Each structure stands twice: as structure tokens, then as C-alpha cells.
Amino acid sequence: MTERPIPEASVGRLPIYLRALVDIAEGGATTVSSETLAEAAGVNSAKVRKDLSHLGSYGTRGVGYDVAYLIHQVRRELGLTQHWPIVIVGVGNLGHALANYRGFSERGFRIAGLVDADRAKVGEQVGSITVRHLEDLATVVWEQSIAIGVICTPAAEAQGVADALVASGVRSILNFAPAVLSVPAGVSVRKVDLAIELQILAFYEQRKAALADVKRRGRAVADLTKV
């Protein structure tokens, strides 16, 4: 009876379903079909069913899924029955914005520490948290039992901060700095790079422009398809 691990792609969608389910629950529905959930999540229904089947058989044939129960199961699967304390390293523009973001607490997280290398920022109060110096990182991590770190420093400092986080015992890192981090096996890193997202959009935007251009010139359809 070896339980197979949930595919990475499915894990990536569970949070989307969770958010959609919470919306649906707030809308008053007590039951939901894969079709409806799919629409709310922006995917197709077969995917929803397959993804949810990895959690177990929580649906009822001919009816759908019980919304409240499914929310509970997805939360449990994602480990969101607890609130995870997180530390943000780098209290610049982005760090500030994240520290003030109310969405985190609503969705399973609690800012438990703010840290910066700049002594001018140490002591500053952001929300209920006082900014501490980077050299106190290990203490903060230990005091607050922090398992997740968020890097909001410039690229040049990111690797050093990652090393410090790992040395402090943090095993999961969300990296907003535009730099590739190297960490020991067993440490998870996810990266969010705002400029990269825009660059990807630019690629497709440019291609659309090229296509429109070809259309405008009235070339053959055969040519259109190759752009």
C-alpha cells in the first residue's frame, strides 16, 4: 500500500483550488462539481478530478465535492492547519510591501521576523514587528521557530543571506532577488522574479505584434502560421 507522492504539477495547483474553494464557500455553495471548480480555478475539469484524486476519494458521484470538507482536506494536505512563521530578510520597498501584506495571515502565514543588514533600519517598527539586524537572524529563527525565509535583498546579497538562513536552520526559501541560489540538498527554494515575468510577456507580445503586422500586409495564411 505504498502511497505515491503527489505530482509536483498538482501540488502547484492545490493552492489555486483552495482559493477558489474559499470563494465558492463564501458564495454560499455547499457542494461543487469539478466543472464549476475548474472554471473558478481557470483549468479544465479533468485536471481538477485527477489532482483531487491524489488526495483521496472525497467526491460523491452524481453530486460533486462537499466544499467545506474539501477545503479542510486541501488545507491538511498543504500543511496549512498551522500558521507558519516566516522571516523576511531585506526591508526595502518590496520587503515593506510584503510585511504589510494582509493576505499572508489569511492564507496560513505569520510574519514573525524582519531582518536587515542596514543598521539604519534596525529598530524600525513595521506593523507589530521590530526590524532586527542580519546578525541576529539565527536568534530570530530560533526564538520564533521559523522554517520559511523570504529574501528581498538586492541580487548581490542574496547568496550570503541564503547561506545565513540555511545555517540558522531554515529549510525553505522564497527568493525575490534576481539571482540563482545554491543551497544544500534538502533545502527548497522557489524564485519569483518580477522582471522575468515581464520579459516572458514581452516575448509573446512581440510575437503578437509580428503576427498582426503580417496580417495587415495581407500575406497568405500559410505564412501566418509560421510566425
Added chain:
Amino acid sequence: MTERPIPEASVGRLPIYLRALVDIAEGGATTVSSETLAEAAGVNSAKVRKDLSHLGSYGTRGVGYDVAYLIHQVRRELGLTQHWPIVIVGVGNLGHALANYRGFSERGFRIAGLVDADRAKVGEQVGSITVRHLEDLATVVWEQSIAIGVICTPAAEAQGVADALVASGVRSILNFAPAVLSVPAGVSVRKVDLAIELQILAFYEQRKAALADVKRRGRAVADLTKV
């Protein structure tokens, strides 16, 4: 001679290579092997070679790739020979942070407009840009020839803003609001959801904790694999 489109997965990595290449160029190297570039980008070398082969045969066997030339080719492919003007809708914490982010201008973008629904914010100066009201969106888009919009509003407002962007002629949207947008065919949307990234980390973090737990209790290896 039908040119095939570059696979989506490859497009997603081109910006990463570009960044790595710029770093490498700043380090003084004039030539780079797929192996070295792969390390800098955090992928393996076969992937680098396959991805780059979609742009053409720009490498030299036995030597590697010319750094400057490859940078040029990747920029061209991504459409970064021009600076794209973008508009940010929603000048809250995150919108402010993005408006002040210097990385955009270095990587192919220019904040050309800031817009908010809150009249209290209209007229505020952020950098060199004055915040304008949401109802002026179409004007801003037209005046500045904007093709890319960034949504930094709360979830509830996101769909309305997306509709307004599309109506104004914007065909590419980067959405930071935790909401699924529906847009007409031909409009590209990319989504960045900060809480979702953390939730994915939480899933793996929880799994690591469970695994460590099993280890600590000294269960059989067979049991370990199923967690």
C-alpha cells in the same frame, strides 16, 4: 522552411540565461560553454544547448558561445531591443514597491503610467510619474503606447481592472492580485501569487518534517518512501 515556435518551457528560461549571461559578461568572460552557463542559470547543460538551439546555431564547437553575441540574440528573441512602456494599476504597498523597483529599467521596461481608483492617491508623485485616476487609463495607455499592464489591486477589483486594460488595448497582463482573470483570446496573462508560492513551500516543508519525524522514530526504510 516553416520555423517552429520556441517551446514555452524554453521561452521561460531565456530570461534566466540572459541574466546569467549579463553577469558572466560583467565578470569579463568573452566566451562561455553550455556547462558554465548551465551552472550560472541553475539548470543542466543539455537543456541550455537545446534551448539555445531554438534561436539558431550561435555556438562554436569545441569553444562555446560568444557572450556578447548571445546576449544580443537572446535580447532580440525576447523583444528587448526596445524598452516596453508599462502601466501599473493599483498604487498600494506592492504597486509602490514595483514603481520604485530599479530593476525594471535595467531589464527592458519603463514605468510609463501609474493609475489608481482611489482619488486620494491621484496626483501623488512616485518617482517621475504622477498617479492618475483609473478612468484615465485608456488615455494613459494611448498616450504612452502601453502594451503591458500590471495589476496590483485587491482581488475583488482585479477582473474589472483587467477588463478596463483590455478595453484600452492592452494585450499582456501581469496579475499580482490573487484572483483568476478571464480575458478574451489573444490577451496573455501571467499570474504571480505570493501566498501561493509560500503555500507550495509549506507543502514540501511539512513533508520534510514528517519524514524527519519518521526517521527519528526509527521506522523501516520501506515506510520512509511513502511519506
Added chain:
DNA sequence: CAGTGTGAACCTTTTCACAGCA
């Protein structure tokens, strides 16, 4: 009989491994 759960088919992406070129 509406809608889940799931094998099987299909498509995309990654990795391997090596021929071929500077």
C-alpha cells in the same frame, strides 16, 4: 442520470548519448 475516478492515449519536456565540427 449526473458527475466522479481512472486507465489509456496523447503531447510536452527532459535527459541521454554521440556524431560531427572548429
Added chain:
DNA sequence: TGCTGTGAAAAGGTTCACACTG
């Protein structure tokens, strides 16, 4: 000789389509 470029194999992910059930 060293490293690119690329077919072919393997892995991973998506979609189809339908048997089955509440």
C-alpha cells in the same frame, strides 16, 4: 581534442472517454 547540436529514449503532464456509483 572539446564542446555544440540533435536524434532518440525516457519521464512527466494533460486530455480523453467511459465504466461505475450514489
